[in-house]
Amino acid sequence: MGQCVNKCKNPTSSLGSKSGDKESGSKSHKRVESASGGVHKEDSSAPSSKSTSELLNGTKALEVTVETPVISSAMRDPYKDESLDGDGLSMMRIEELFGHYKDELDDAILEEGMERFCNDLCVDPAEFRVLVLAWKFQAATMCKFTRKEFVEGCKAIRADSIEGICSRFPCLLLEAQGEENFKDLYRFTFQFGLDAEEGQRSLQRDIAIALWRLVFTQDTPEILEHWLDFLAENPSGVRGISRDTWNMFFNFTQAIGPDLSNYSEDEAWPSLFDTFVEWELERRKKEEEQGLMTKEEGGSCPETDCPTTDRLGTEGSRGSQTWGGH
Incomplete structure (x- = not known):
C-alpha cells in the first residue's frame, strides 16, 4: 500500500500575529542597542x-x-483508531476480508470467490471443515456467502482474518462433536444442499449421498455405507430424499443396531426404510451363502493331490501322520 x-x-508563525503586524506597520525598523553601544537595525x-x-x-x-x-x-495504522472489542475483533477487517472475495456484480461471495477463499484457508471446498464453517455462518446456499452471513459468521467464530479462521478450525470440529450441536449441523446440512433458487423441497439422490458421507465424516455409523449402496443401486425407487427421510435416518442410526435385529416395520419409520432393511437382510443372506460356498470349495482338493485309501491305511497303521480335515 x-x-x-x-x-x-x-506559513504563519507566532511572529505573524495581529499585534506584530501592527507594530511592523508603524515602524519599518527598530533600534537595538547592544552592550557595546553599537546600534543595529532589524528588518521586520x-x-x-x-x-x-x-x-x-x-x-x-x-x-x-x-x-x-x-x-x-x-x-x-488503518486499525489504530478503530474501536476493537474485548477479543480484539475488528469489524473493519471482516468487511475488508469479505470485499477481497466478493463478486464484482453481486454483494456476495460466489463460486469463484469461494474457491479462492478455500485455497487461502488451505482446505478443499468439499471437505468437512468447510461444511462446519458454512454451518457457523448459517449459509443458506452451497458455494455462496452473503455479506450478512460472512460478517455475522466471522463474529460468531471470533475471527477477522484468514489466519484467525484457520486457527478456529480445531475448536469448531470439537464443537461439532457435541450431541446437540451435531444434530443441529445434521439438520442444517439438508437445507444447505437444497437449491433455494429452484425452490427445491427434497435433495437429489446423488447430492444426498454425498452430503450423508460428508456430514458423518467424524463419526461414521456402521450402517451408513450399506444405506448409501442401497440408494445408489435403486435409482428407479429413489428419486429424491425428503426432509423427513433425512431427519429420520439420523434417528435410525441411533436407535437401530448394526445387525438390524431390533428394527420393526410396525414402528413409524418411512417406507423407504422398510425397503432398505429387507434389501440389506437379503444382501447379507447372499453374502453368507457365498462365504460358505467359498469355504467348501477351499476345503476340497484335486484327486491328484488327495491320498488314496491304501495309502491312508498304510500311513494310519504306521501311526506316523494324522490327516486332519479330510
Missing part, C-alpha cells in the same frame, strides 16, 4: 519561519528553519 509524507513550512520583513536573534557581541545567531511534517492519512 503506497504511503507518503507531505512536509511544508508553517525577514521570513517569519526563521528565528534570528542578536548576540551580545553584535554577531548574528545561526538561522534555524523549523519544518513541521504533516502525516497523511495513508501513513496511519
Whole structure:
C-alpha cells in the first residue's frame, strides 16, 4: 500500500500575529542597542519561519528553519483508531476480508470467490471443515456467502482474518462433536444442499449421498455405507430424499443396531426404510451363502493331490501322520 509524507513550512508563525503586524506597520525598523553601544537595525520583513536573534557581541545567531511534517492519512495504522472489542475483533477487517472475495456484480461471495477463499484457508471446498464453517455462518446456499452471513459468521467464530479462521478450525470440529450441536449441523446440512433458487423441497439422490458421507465424516455409523449402496443401486425407487427421510435416518442410526435385529416395520419409520432393511437382510443372506460356498470349495482338493485309501491305511497303521480335515 503506497504511503507518503507531505512536509511544508508553517506559513504563519507566532511572529505573524495581529499585534506584530501592527507594530511592523508603524515602524519599518527598530533600534537595538547592544552592550557595546553599537546600534543595529532589524528588518521586520525577514521570513517569519526563521528565528534570528542578536548576540551580545553584535554577531548574528545561526538561522534555524523549523519544518513541521504533516502525516497523511495513508501513513496511519488503518486499525489504530478503530474501536476493537474485548477479543480484539475488528469489524473493519471482516468487511475488508469479505470485499477481497466478493463478486464484482453481486454483494456476495460466489463460486469463484469461494474457491479462492478455500485455497487461502488451505482446505478443499468439499471437505468437512468447510461444511462446519458454512454451518457457523448459517449459509443458506452451497458455494455462496452473503455479506450478512460472512460478517455475522466471522463474529460468531471470533475471527477477522484468514489466519484467525484457520486457527478456529480445531475448536469448531470439537464443537461439532457435541450431541446437540451435531444434530443441529445434521439438520442444517439438508437445507444447505437444497437449491433455494429452484425452490427445491427434497435433495437429489446423488447430492444426498454425498452430503450423508460428508456430514458423518467424524463419526461414521456402521450402517451408513450399506444405506448409501442401497440408494445408489435403486435409482428407479429413489428419486429424491425428503426432509423427513433425512431427519429420520439420523434417528435410525441411533436407535437401530448394526445387525438390524431390533428394527420393526410396525414402528413409524418411512417406507423407504422398510425397503432398505429387507434389501440389506437379503444382501447379507447372499453374502453368507457365498462365504460358505467359498469355504467348501477351499476345503476340497484335486484327486491328484488327495491320498488314496491304501495309502491312508498304510500311513494310519504306521501311526506316523494324522490327516486332519479330510
